[in-house]
Structure formats: structure tokens, C-alpha cells
Amino acid sequence: MTGPEDATPELTHFRDGQPRMVDVTGKAATARTATAEGWVLLPPQARAALEAGTxxxxxxxxxxxxxxxxxxxRTADLITLCHPIPVTGADLQVTLEERGVRIVATVRTTAPTGVEMEALTAVSVAALNVYDMLKAASKAIRITDVRLLSKTGGKSGDYRAELRGG
Incomplete structure (x- = not known):
């Protein structure tokens, strides 16, 4: 006898072996927020150029x-199966800290689907721009630890990542 735990989970983004965009037509638009972070680790030459303003x-x-x-x-243009949603608010903090450049993005929407990918994309694009702006000082810049910190709203409920040392 097999139970629900033995069943193959339904793949939401594939049907009959083909990729698809999940239909959210019947879902209610609700307020949703997501916060993500990432780090850009700077070698001494890049950090010196940033700190000196040179x-x-x-x-x-x-x-x-x-x-x-x-x-x-622009997330839906970059993430293949991501729905285009109205970004109703976005905040980005880009700060130089001891570890490197810390990027934190909080994105808000009222939509039938989440906004996590928009927050993660904001962090990733910001990090790539730090690299681009400082690559003349050093090619050894590293982008690392891009992750979701929290989300609110939606069927899956709220989420908060475990804190860890920076």
C-alpha cells in the first residue's frame, strides 16, 4: 500500500516533461515582502581604491x-519561469563593512505570487555592478553568500533565515 508520502511530488514548473509557467490566475493578490543579502569580498587593492575614492x-x-x-x-526578463509582477517598493542598502561590501535588498509587491526572486536578483545585479566598477583595481573580487533572509505573505507563509556570522 502506498500513501501520500510515497507519491511522486507534482512538479509545478513542468508538465508532461515540458517547462511551463505556473498559472496564478486564480490566486488572490496579497501583500508580499522579501529581503535578500549578498557579499562582495574585496582584495586589498580594490578595497583601497574604494576607500580612497580613487x-x-x-x-x-x-x-x-x-x-x-x-x-x-527586470527579474522576469532574466529568470526564465518567473512571473512579471509589479514591484511596488524596493530598498537597497550597499555598505562597506569589514568583511567587504554587504548588499541587502527588500522588495515589496501586491501580487498573486512571491517576490523572493526580485530581492535575490536585486542583490545579484548590485553585486555584479560592484565587480564591474572595481575590476580595474582587482580581478580577484568575489561575490558570495547570496541568500534569502526573509519573506512574508503567500500560501507558504513567512520565512526567516537563521542568523549567522558575517
Whole structure:
């Protein structure tokens, strides 16, 4: 005898072996928020250029903040099966800390599907822009630890990541 735990889980993004966009037509639009973070680890040369303000391309942190905001709104263009949703608010913090550049994005929507991918995309695009702005100082810059910190709303409920040392 087999029970529900023995059943093969339904694949939401595949049907009959083919990729598909999940139909959210019948889902109610609800308020949703997601916060993600990521780090850009800087070798000494890149950190020195950033701290001294001598980077020839300009201020990487300001450019990264703007790029991350733009990235949050373009997520469906980049993530193949992601629904285009209205981003109703986005905040990006890009700060130089002892470990490196910390990027935190909080994205909000009222939609029938979540906003986690928009927050993760905002962080990723911001991090790539830090790299681009500082690559002349060092190619050894590393983008790391991109993760979801929290989400609210939706059928799956709220989520908060375990805190860990930065």
C-alpha cells in the first residue's frame, strides 16, 4: 500500500516533461515582502581604491544601489519561469563593512505570487555592478553568500533565515 508520502511530488514548473509557467490566475493578490543579502569580498587593492575614492569609474556603491533597484524590476526578463509582477517598493542598502561590501535588498509587491526572486536578483545585479566598477583595481573580487533572509505573505507563509556570522 502506498500513501501520500510515497507519491511522486507534482512538479509545478513542468508538465508532461515540458517547462511551463505556473498559472496564478486564480490566486488572490496579497501583500508580499522579501529581503535578500549578498557579499562582495574585496582584495586589498580594490578595497583601497574604494576607500580612497580613487576608482576611475566613480562610486561603485551608488552605481550598485541603482543597478539593484533596476534589476528588481527586470527579474522576469532574466529568470526564465518567473512571473512579471509589479514591484511596488524596493530598498537597497550597499555598505562597506569589514568583511567587504554587504548588499541587502527588500522588495515589496501586491501580487498573486512571491517576490523572493526580485530581492535575490536585486542583490545579484548590485553585486555584479560592484565587480564591474572595481575590476580595474582587482580581478580577484568575489561575490558570495547570496541568500534569502526573509519573506512574508503567500500560501507558504513567512520565512526567516537563521542568523549567522558575517
Amino acid at each position: 576608482n576611475p569609474k566613480g562610486d561603485p556603491l551608488t552605481v550598485a544601489r541603482l543597478a539593484g533597484l533596476a534589476g528588481s524590476k
